[in-house]
Amino acid sequence: MAPPPVVTGLSPNEGPPGTRIKIRGEHFGTKPTDLIGLTICGIDCLLASEWKSENKIIAISGPVKGKGDVIVTTRLGGIGTCNVTFRGYQLATIGPMKESAVWVEEVPFYSWGRHSLSPSSYQQEDPLGLSVDETENKVNEEDLMTYFPGKSSDIASTNFSSGWFLLENHQATSFSDLQAGLNHLRRKVQGQKEGQLSFLKANINSVMDQVDTLVNLKERYESDLSKYGSEPTLRLEKAIKESEREARKLFDDVLARKDRAEKTRNALNVLQRFKFLFCLPCVIDRNIKKGEYDIVINDYIRVKNLFHKTDIPIFKEALNEVEKRIIDLQKKLHADLQTMPITVEQQKRLIRYLVNLDSPYDPAWDAIKSRSEYINKKFKLIYNFHKSQDKPESNKKSNSSTKYSKYNTPQQTEVPAVPACINFTDEICVTISEIFPDLWKIGQAYFSGELQVKVEAGRQVEYKHMVMSVIEMFCKYVRASIIPSTLDKAERPQFGSLSAPERDQIALYLPELLRSVRSTYATLIKLDLPNEALDIVSLLLLDLRIHCMSILFQQAMEQIKQLSETWKINFGGKHSGITELPLKFLQLIEDVIQIVKESALSAEQRETFLLDNPTAQRELEKQLDCILTAFHNVLNNLSSSEDYEDGDDSSPVVSQLIGTPVSSHKVNSIKTNVPTWEHRLLITLSNCLFTKNTILDTVSTKFKEGGFPHVDVPIRNAKIKLENLEKSILDKYLEQKSDPLVGTIEPSMYLGRFDWDTNVPATDIRPYAKECINNLISVHSEVNNISAKLLDSVLPKIVETIAEELYRLMSCVQKFSRAGAQQARADICVLQEFFEGYLSGSAKGYFQEALDVIPELETMETTVIQDILRQSKAKMRIQLLCLKRRSTENRN
Known part of the structure; x- marks a missing residue:
């Protein structure tokens, strides 16, 4: 079995029916009889085919239309395959009398005696009778023209060259085949000569008739010459010309159509070509x-x-x-x-x-300018929109917030709406974060050559000014809306001014606003902008951080100013003897420290520590001093009696000997749940001491833990103010307590017309001394009920006042009897013994001076004083324990 045939090439690969096709491929058989089948587009064309070699077949296409395969079938290989296709189409017959959009060439056809297999064309028959097979290595036509100048291979031409003909058509033919072809040509010529002689013999009658006709024609010509003269052809010429004119009339339309067709064809060729x-x-x-x-x-x-x-x-x-x-x-x-x-x-x-x-x-530069103008227009549009939405009265509207009156009565207020300046700043930060990077990227692409455009001189300076202008405008808009004080007065009208909200309102949004500006700053840093541009935003951010810190501290200060006292004392836990007021103050401080630390104090990318800036440090000290002063003022206001006293609130008489009226103030206190004036002073004094000794140190620690190292000066100043306030409150309390108490000593001392020049022997202390002890116990109880820590501050002062009053009274006595001297010394000694735990140096000095005024006694007489002292201790053991209890305790 031989391999099946394969068709690999067709020339041409398309044409009308009757097209001569050269089929090339493999395994077409070794002889013509091996070819047993050939179909072109499904049409059997075996009868119109000619086997040439194992790799070549020449065939005539049949009435095919459309594309199809060329399949070759051989005896040994069977049905083959095809790698190419042939496309057949139909041609309409166009003659000289038929109009057509294209011109049909009128080519003369030559024939050597037989037609080719194609009915649509004619081929010359080889005169040597040899089959002409095309060779691949043909002689170049230019070379042949050089070898045979003025000659041609056309056998019908007058300058026919046999050498050219043989080189062109029989280059590969062997010499023996050429000899056989020459013999064939000779026989063919000899046959044509013999055919002419036999033709004359067979048609002798017709030839003779032609000769007779020519003789008659000659006779007629001679007769016409004698009859019509020497120009017998004039009439013939005239007739021919007339015939020619008539013929031309007949073919003018055809020729005109031919010209039009030629022009149309030329136009179509131009249109098709271009x-x-x-x-x-x-x-x-x-x-x-x-x-x-x-x-x-x-x-x-x-x-x-x-x-x-x-x-x-x-x-x-x-x-x-x-x-x-x-x-x-x-x-x-x-x-x-x-x-x-x-x-x-x-x-x-x-x-x-x-x-x-x-x-x-200049498209690249125009793109940059359009982006810069777009950013500026966007800023103005955003500002105008928020300016139209800006309603100052709406900033004061609120919804659902609670404030407290000075009597701690809850009052419903409203939460303010978001101010227009906050919305404007937030939106402008988002806008520049979104659209400014595009301006920077297109500029970098322009100057780096990425856009493949020529960069004109001076454009870099102009672009830098453009970028700086956008950055500065952004910063100035933010300053104008949030911190207009940092903007020059001449520039404020240019960037507008939105309604400034209240401090408490803007403080709610400043940390978030600071985060927005920082986010914008981080976006600009990622763009690798020059430091000159980043420094503008960095300075804005620093001022915002300082402003944010200041506003938050001011808000805390306002909250501290609104602190109210509940007068409810804490008697247990770590901090006793105080109310919630100092702890509320501390809580507010801790809250503001945390907020400021998280928002303004913390340094992010390309930011410095806030308090390294002298302005920020001064602002911190100023605001902290204001906060501490605000709480000082709160305590000071609480120590004032103006808000609580009325006309019926008079200090009661503290002497039971001369009579004590019922205090109307106490009745009023029960109704209003507000303690008495003396109790309020003690509570405020306790809070003041606790604040100075504990709260301020805790505040200092909290500030330092939060990253605020420079707070010693405001804390020290606050302690000094609180010390002065303590003295003021203590003086008020002592004035409230000591003056009435001391004022009753003299009337009580001389009650019942008593005289120190008496002869009544001393057996017990006088009632005034007992009353002083009881009054001091009453004060001790009152103070101890508030805070035991206040005893060391209050009781020594009262004892000192009592001692000073006794010294004064003793100094005023004109004459002491022996019994009177014993009585006076006994009273003073008992008071010294009972007041021993609260005797200050001044009180001891006053008591000693009072004793020095009293005449000296003999040894036997002092025994009476010792007996009275011993009896008084035994009788007033409970009172003694009340007053000595504090003296044995650890004093803080």
Whole structure:
């Protein structure tokens, strides 16, 4: 078995029925009889085929139409395959009398005696009778013209060259075959000669008739010559010309159609050849509608390279139409380039389009300017919108917040709406974070050469000014809306002014606002902007941080000012003897420290520690001093009696000997749950001491733990103020307690017309002394009920006042009897013994001076004093324990 045949090539691969096809391939058999089948597009064409070699077959296509395979079948290989296809089509017959859109060439056909296999064409038969097989290595026609100048291989030509004919058609034919072909040619010529003689013999009658006709024609010519003269052909010439004119009339339409067809064919050839140019305007319009600008640019560059130097009017007109559309496209692309918003990638693509189209614009720089103008317009639009929404009265509206009156009565207020300046600043931060990076990226692409455009001189300086202007405008808008005090007065009208909200209202949003500005700053840092631009935002951020810290501390100060006293004393736990007021103050301080630490104090990327700035340090000390002063004022106001006293609130008489009226103030206190004035003073004094000794130290520690190291000076100043306030409160309390108490000593001492010059022997202390002890116990109880820590501050002062009053009274006595001297010394000694735990140096001095005034006693007389002292201790053991209890305790 042989391998199946394979068709690998067809020449030509398309044509009408009767087309001569050269089929090339493999395994077509070793002899003509091996070819047993050939189909072209399914039509059997075996009878019109001729086997040439194992790799070549010549065939005539049948009435095929459409595409199909050429299948060869051999005896040994069977049905083969085809790697190519043949396309058949029908041709209409066109003659000289039929109108057609194309011209049909009128080519003369030559025949050597037989037609080829194709009915639509004719071939010359080889005169040597040899089959002509085309060879691959043919002699070049130019070489043949050189070898045979003025000659031709056309056998019908007068300058026929046999050498050229043999080289062209029989280059590969062997010499023996050429000899056989020469013999064939000789026989053919001999046969033609013999055929002519036999033809004459067979047609002798017709030949003789022709000779007779010629003789008659000659006779007629001679007779006409004698009859019509020497020009017998004039009439013939006239008739011929008339016939010619009539013939021309007959064929004028045909010839005119031929001319028109020729012109049409030439025009169609031009249109077909330059179809790309003439169709380009429509193609450009279609592609522009589709947005396929790359195709438009490629077509334009191609037609420009081909026809930019043409002088042909029709080509110039077509080019003008193309140029008009390209100019319109340039305008459209340039407008799209400047229409915002648009991404950087879209701008880069439009710039590339305009550069490739050789536009008269500077697209890259126009893109940069349009982005800069867009940012400025965006800022103004945002400002105008928020200015229209800015309603100052709405900033004061609120909803659902609780404040307390000075009597701790809850009052419903409203939470303020978000101020327009806050919304404006937040939106402008988001805007510059979103659109400014595009301006920077397109600028970097422009100057780095990425956009492949020429950078003109001075553009870098202008671009830098553009970037700095945008950054400065952003910062000034933020300053004008949040911290207008940092903006020059001349610039404030330019950047507008939104209604400033209240401090408590803006404090709610400042930390979040600071985060927005920081986020914008971080975005700008990632762009690798020059330090000059970043420093502008850094300075804004520093001022915002200082402002935020200041506002938060001011808010805390306002909250401290609104602190109210509940007068409810804490008797247990770590801190006893105080109310919630100092702890509330401490809690507010801790809260504001935490907020300021998280928002303003913390340093983020490319930020310095806030308190390293002298301005921030001064602001911190100022605000902390204001906060501590505010709490000092709260305590000071609580120590004032103006808010609570009325006309009926008078200090009661503390002597039971001379009578004590019922205090109307106590009745009123029960009704209002407000303690008495003396109790309020003690509570405030306890809170003041606790604040000075504990709270302020805790505040200092909290500040330092929170990263605020420089707070010693405000804390020290606050302690000094609180010490002065303690003295003031203590003086008020002592004035409230000591003056009435001391004022009753003298009346009680001389009650019942008592005189120190008496002869009544002393057996017990006088009632005034007992009353002093009881009054001091009463004060001790009152103070101890508030805070035991206040005993060391209050009781020594009262004892000192009592001692001073006794010294004064003793100094005023004109004469002491022995019994009176014993009584006076006994009273003073008992008071010293009972007051021993609260005797200050001054009190001891006053008691000693009082004793010095009293006459000295003998030894026997002092025994009476010792007995009275011993009896008093025994009788008043409970009172003694009350007063000595504090003296044995650890004093804090």
